Ligand SMILES: Nc1ncnc2c1ncn2[C@@H]1O[C@H](COP(=O)(O)OP(=O)(O)OP(=O)(O)O)[C@@H](O)[C@H]1O
């Protein structure tokens with residue numbers, strides 16, 4: 112088994128890359144032809160995959176990234192941001208022929224509206240993937256299946272090969288901007304160990320009407336299913352048990368990247384062979400802390416900040432986990 116070989120990376124992230132411009136403190140969305148003033152703004156590293164990579168590296172894991180950026184200012188910014196969080200960027204491809212993408216987000220405490228220019232990230236495909244590099248990792252994570260249109264066709268092969276190389280795998284589909292939610296994702300799910308959709312994504316992919324049915328259906332294909340339901344918490348099921356975990360009480364400033372921050376805490380514990388209730392607790396704590404500042408990475412804690420949070424919230428932790436079966 113490859114897992115017995117000493118691996119230099121804990122996690123390889125195969126993903127999309129872009130910058131984010133986030134405007135906060137708006138009272139409502141502007142009407143067409145109108146300009147609204149925001150109270151604050153943040154220009155920062157964007158994309159679900161980069162937020163995940165950056166945050167799980169902050170928890171102390173060795174993380175590498177496979178993806179594509181343009182040979183431009185935003186591309187430089189992305190590399191600097193990932194490098195500053197100790198993510199290995201040596202295998203990120205720079206494509207001179209296209210621009211790095213950007214996402215403009217109008218952020219409100221409970222939700223956001225976004226417009227995104229994908230740029231070069233759409234051309235990242237299976238033939239760009241270096242499997243020798245992937246084989247140096249223990250675990251592979253991919254986010255944003257529906258945004259990575261170039262990767263979709265080869266996605267099941269990517270996961271199949273990663274499993275063959277001895278890696279465990281996790282997958283967050285993120286939203287489908289086309290609204291089609293086609294069934295092709297199931298070809299990949301059979302090679303996924305942890306599937307982490309939010310509620311809307313889980314219902315659309317499973318074609319179920321409620322979260323518990325979606326959890327049951329998706330669990331027939333994937334070992335560990337995690338459905339994030341925003342401030343209502345999270346559902347997790349594996350072959351041994353089903354749990355519901357409540358969220359921590361927190362003053363929310365911006366939920367950008369809360370799902371990816373959750374994934375970082377959850378997978379960090381999964382790689383330590385923790386039970387799913389411990390994984391969900393860490394996910395909820397990382398996500399809650401990440402909502403206290405704008406952007407997906409700004410407030411994300413390191414291990415000592417997280418331990419301090421757990422110490423301060425000892426009583427609250429008692430009511431977080433609810434074992435269902
Ligand atoms: N109001 C809140 N208070 C505390 N924690 C929250 C709140 N909203 C979200 N969270 C935390 O963030 C996690 C992820 O949120 P959500 O369900 O919105 O995921 P998502 O839609 O995938 O997020 P993203 O937009 O980052 O992809 C939740 O499971 C929860 O732990």
Ligand SMILES: [Mg+2]
Nearest residue numbers: 285309370371
């Ligand atoms: Mg998400």
